[in-house]
Amino acid sequence: MTVRAVERPADLRGWFGDHVEELRAFVPVDGESLDDRVARGAAMLGFLHGAGVMGRGWPEAWGGAGGTAIDRALVYDLLVRSGLDLPESLAPLEVLGSALSAYAPELAATHVPRVLRGQELWCQGFSEPDAGSDLASLRTRAHRSAEGWVLTGQKVWTSLGHLADYCGVLARTGTTDERHRGLTLFWVDMRADGVGARPLQTLTGEDEFAEVFLDEVVVDDSCVIGEVGQGWAVAMHLLQYERGMWAWQRQAMLHQALEIAMAHDEMDEVPVDAIGHAFCVLSSVRARSARTIERLSRGEIVGPEVSIDKILLGRAEQAVNDVVRLALGRDFATSDAAAAERARGAWFYSRAASIYGGAVEVQLDLVAQRVIGLPRGTR
Amino acid sequence: MEDMEQDLRDSLRALMGSRSFLDAETLFDSGWDEVLEESPRLAVRTLFEEAGRGAVATAGLDVLISLALAPEREVLRVLAVQSRSLEGVDEDGVVMVERAVVTTDPDVVVIVDRRGADVVGAAEVEPGTGWTVEQVAGADTDSRLRLLSGRGRIRRRLSAPETEAMDRMVLLALSHERCGAARGLLDVAVGHVRERHQFGVPIGSLQAVQHRLAGVEVAVEAALSSLDAAWDTDDEVATLVAVAASARALSEAVRDCLQVCGGMGFTDEFPLARLMRRAVVLEGSGPSTRDAETAIGRRLVESGVVRIGEIDRPTEGQA
The missing domain is CATH 1.20.140.10 (Butyryl-CoA Dehydrogenase, subunit A, domain 3)
Structure with a gap:
C-alpha cells in the first residue's frame, strides 16, 4: 500500500515547544465523558500525525517514520510534558500493534496507520468469565468451516470493547486438554455479524470495559495472527x-x-x-x-x-x-x-x-x- | 563491556577469597584505583556489589574519597560520618567526634556532617587532644569496626560542590553494597528453599515462600535500575531514590530471607549468619529508606515541581 509522505520535524522537542497553542486544544477537560475522551484522543492523533510527530518508532511501511520503541517512548514523554494525556488508542496499539508487526505484517500495514491517524481503536479479547489469571483455560472456540474460521464464546474485561473497531481475540483451536498449546489469536472486526459488546461500569464510575459476545463470527485466514495453534x-x-x-x-x-x-x-x-x-x-x-x-x-x-x-x-x-x-x-x-x-x-x-x-x-x-x-x- | 565487567567481578571475588576485610593497600595493589579512574561507575558497582555479596568489609569508601579529594596518594583519608559535628564550628575550629565509625586508625579523617539523608557540611580533620580509636565487635566482629572519639582540628573545609560530589559517590557506593548484600542473602535463601523438604515437597515450591523471595528479587532489581538511573545524572534526587530503593531491598532481604531459612538460618554455621550480621552493619552505615524518602519529599514540596523526564538515546537520523 502507498503511504502518504509526511514531512517530519527534525527537532521533535523543539516542535512541541513551537506548537503549545495548537496543542492546548487537546488538553483534558474536567467532567469529560469517556466517549468524549476517546474522541479527543483520536482528534489529537490526527493532528499529531498530520504534523509528522506520530509514527516515530513504527516501520515506514506502516505509516511510521522508522525507529524503535525508544522513539515511541520519547514521543509519550513529550506529549505528557506538554500537559496532554495519552490517547486511549495508544495502549492497544502498543500491545496488539507489536504482535501484528511481528506475526501479521499485512494486517499491520492496513491497521497500524489508521490508529496512528486517530481513525481506529482496538481492543484485546483475552480474559473470559472463567479465564482471568488462568488465561490458558479459556473456552472461546474457533473451528474451521467452508467459509473460514467460526468463533464462538464470551470475553470480559475487554477495555473499551464497546467502542473499538477491531479486537484481537484469543480462541481455542485445539482441545481443552491442550491448554495453552491449542490457542490461536484472531483479528476480528467488531462490526461483523455475530459480534456484540455490552459496556460494564467499573468502580471508576466509567464504562471502562465491556463484555464481548461472539456468536458464530466468521473470519478468513488473513485474520489469523501468527500460525494456527501458536496463539x-x-x-x-x-x-x-x-x-x-x-x-x-x-x-x-x-x-x-x-x-x-x-x-x-x-x-x-x-x-x-x-x-x-x-x-x-x-x-x-x-x-x-x-x-x-x-x-x-x-x-x-x-x-x-x-x-x-x-x-x-x-x-x-x-x-x-x-x-x-x-x-x-x-x-x-x-x-x-x-x-x-x-x-x-x-x-x-x-x-x-x-x-x-x-x-x-x-x-x-x-x-x-x-x-x-x-x-x-x-x- | 559485559565480559569486562564479569572479569572484574571474578578477580574481585578471588581477591576477597577468604578475607573478611579488604584494606586500602590491597585495593591499590590490585589496580582497582585505575579502574576507578577510567570508569567510576564500573569500579564502584563491581567492588561494592561483590563486597556486599560476600559480606566483606572494605576500605573502599576511604580510597574513593581520598582519590576524589587529593590526587597524591600518600595520605589515606578515612571517612567518618558524625551528625551535628560541624555545627557552630568555625573555619579553624575544633571538632568533637564521638564514636564515629572508621575502618582504620587514621592520620586524616574526612568528617561528614550528615543528618538523615542530608549532608550539611564536610571537613578534613587532623587528630587533636584525647583522640582515640577503639576497636569494637559490634554486630559483626568480622567488619573490624573502629570507633573514633576525641577532638580534631579542621585542616580544610570542603566546598559545597566538593562535598556534594563526594557524598554522591559515597551514597552510590553504599547503595551498591546494600544491593550486593541483599543479593547474597537471596542466593542463600533460594538455595536453601530448593533443597529443604517439608510436607514431602521442597519448601520453595510453596507459594507463600515463593512470594517472599520473589518480592526480594523485585526490590533488588528496582534498586539496581534506580542506581543505573542515578549514575546517568548528577541530580541529587536520583541519588536519593537509589539510596531509598537499596535500603529497602536490603531490609526486605534481611526480613524475608531469614524467615524462609527457618531454624537452620538461625544457626551460626549456616551461610546466612555471616551475611545477616554484616547486613545489620550496612543498614546502620547510612541513610535509611525513610531518611531518603523524607529528603526526597521535602525537596519536591520545596520546589513544587515533579519533573517529567525524557528518555535518552532516541534512534539517530529521524529527520
Missing part, C-alpha cells in the same frame, strides 16, 4: 509490550498526576515521606522500564523478568494515587467537584493496576519460578 507464543510476545511499553506510558502519566497534586492547597498536610515514597517507587519503575525499552529496541526478547516491571508499576500507581488522595483531604470522599471525581476515578483505577494484565500474585509466581528458579508446585 500462546503470540500472546507471550505481546505481553513483553503490554508489561514493558504500557508501564512506560503509565509512568509518564503518573509523573503528571503527582505534579498536579503538588500544586494542591492541602499538599502541606501530606507527610513528606509519603510523597518521597511515591516518587521513589515511580522513579524505580521508570528506570526499570527504560532498560526494558532499550532491550526491546535492540530486538531482544524480554523474558519473564518483565513481570518485575509489571509489579513495580502496580505499586507506583497505588503509591502516587494514595498521595493524590491525601492531597485532596476529605474532598476525596465528599466533593462533587470535577477534580475530586477525576482523582477518585484515578485512585480506583490504580487499584486495578495490580490485577489487570495478570494479577500481581501471578507475576510473583513467574518471578519465583522463572527468574530466581524456584520449583513449580501446588498452589
Whole structure:
C-alpha cells in the first residue's frame, strides 16, 4: 500500500515547544465523558500525525517514520510534558500493534496507520468469565468451516470493547486438554455479524470495559495472527509490550498526576515521606522500564523478568494515587467537584493496576519460578 | 563491556577469597584505583556489589574519597560520618567526634556532617587532644569496626560542590553494597528453599515462600535500575531514590530471607549468619529508606515541581 509522505520535524522537542497553542486544544477537560475522551484522543492523533510527530518508532511501511520503541517512548514523554494525556488508542496499539508487526505484517500495514491517524481503536479479547489469571483455560472456540474460521464464546474485561473497531481475540483451536498449546489469536472486526459488546461500569464510575459476545463470527485466514495453534507464543510476545511499553506510558502519566497534586492547597498536610515514597517507587519503575525499552529496541526478547516491571508499576500507581488522595483531604470522599471525581476515578483505577494484565500474585509466581528458579508446585 | 565487567567481578571475588576485610593497600595493589579512574561507575558497582555479596568489609569508601579529594596518594583519608559535628564550628575550629565509625586508625579523617539523608557540611580533620580509636565487635566482629572519639582540628573545609560530589559517590557506593548484600542473602535463601523438604515437597515450591523471595528479587532489581538511573545524572534526587530503593531491598532481604531459612538460618554455621550480621552493619552505615524518602519529599514540596523526564538515546537520523 502507498503511504502518504509526511514531512517530519527534525527537532521533535523543539516542535512541541513551537506548537503549545495548537496543542492546548487537546488538553483534558474536567467532567469529560469517556466517549468524549476517546474522541479527543483520536482528534489529537490526527493532528499529531498530520504534523509528522506520530509514527516515530513504527516501520515506514506502516505509516511510521522508522525507529524503535525508544522513539515511541520519547514521543509519550513529550506529549505528557506538554500537559496532554495519552490517547486511549495508544495502549492497544502498543500491545496488539507489536504482535501484528511481528506475526501479521499485512494486517499491520492496513491497521497500524489508521490508529496512528486517530481513525481506529482496538481492543484485546483475552480474559473470559472463567479465564482471568488462568488465561490458558479459556473456552472461546474457533473451528474451521467452508467459509473460514467460526468463533464462538464470551470475553470480559475487554477495555473499551464497546467502542473499538477491531479486537484481537484469543480462541481455542485445539482441545481443552491442550491448554495453552491449542490457542490461536484472531483479528476480528467488531462490526461483523455475530459480534456484540455490552459496556460494564467499573468502580471508576466509567464504562471502562465491556463484555464481548461472539456468536458464530466468521473470519478468513488473513485474520489469523501468527500460525494456527501458536496463539500462546503470540500472546507471550505481546505481553513483553503490554508489561514493558504500557508501564512506560503509565509512568509518564503518573509523573503528571503527582505534579498536579503538588500544586494542591492541602499538599502541606501530606507527610513528606509519603510523597518521597511515591516518587521513589515511580522513579524505580521508570528506570526499570527504560532498560526494558532499550532491550526491546535492540530486538531482544524480554523474558519473564518483565513481570518485575509489571509489579513495580502496580505499586507506583497505588503509591502516587494514595498521595493524590491525601492531597485532596476529605474532598476525596465528599466533593462533587470535577477534580475530586477525576482523582477518585484515578485512585480506583490504580487499584486495578495490580490485577489487570495478570494479577500481581501471578507475576510473583513467574518471578519465583522463572527468574530466581524456584520449583513449580501446588498452589 | 559485559565480559569486562564479569572479569572484574571474578578477580574481585578471588581477591576477597577468604578475607573478611579488604584494606586500602590491597585495593591499590590490585589496580582497582585505575579502574576507578577510567570508569567510576564500573569500579564502584563491581567492588561494592561483590563486597556486599560476600559480606566483606572494605576500605573502599576511604580510597574513593581520598582519590576524589587529593590526587597524591600518600595520605589515606578515612571517612567518618558524625551528625551535628560541624555545627557552630568555625573555619579553624575544633571538632568533637564521638564514636564515629572508621575502618582504620587514621592520620586524616574526612568528617561528614550528615543528618538523615542530608549532608550539611564536610571537613578534613587532623587528630587533636584525647583522640582515640577503639576497636569494637559490634554486630559483626568480622567488619573490624573502629570507633573514633576525641577532638580534631579542621585542616580544610570542603566546598559545597566538593562535598556534594563526594557524598554522591559515597551514597552510590553504599547503595551498591546494600544491593550486593541483599543479593547474597537471596542466593542463600533460594538455595536453601530448593533443597529443604517439608510436607514431602521442597519448601520453595510453596507459594507463600515463593512470594517472599520473589518480592526480594523485585526490590533488588528496582534498586539496581534506580542506581543505573542515578549514575546517568548528577541530580541529587536520583541519588536519593537509589539510596531509598537499596535500603529497602536490603531490609526486605534481611526480613524475608531469614524467615524462609527457618531454624537452620538461625544457626551460626549456616551461610546466612555471616551475611545477616554484616547486613545489620550496612543498614546502620547510612541513610535509611525513610531518611531518603523524607529528603526526597521535602525537596519536591520545596520546589513544587515533579519533573517529567525524557528518555535518552532516541534512534539517530529521524529527520
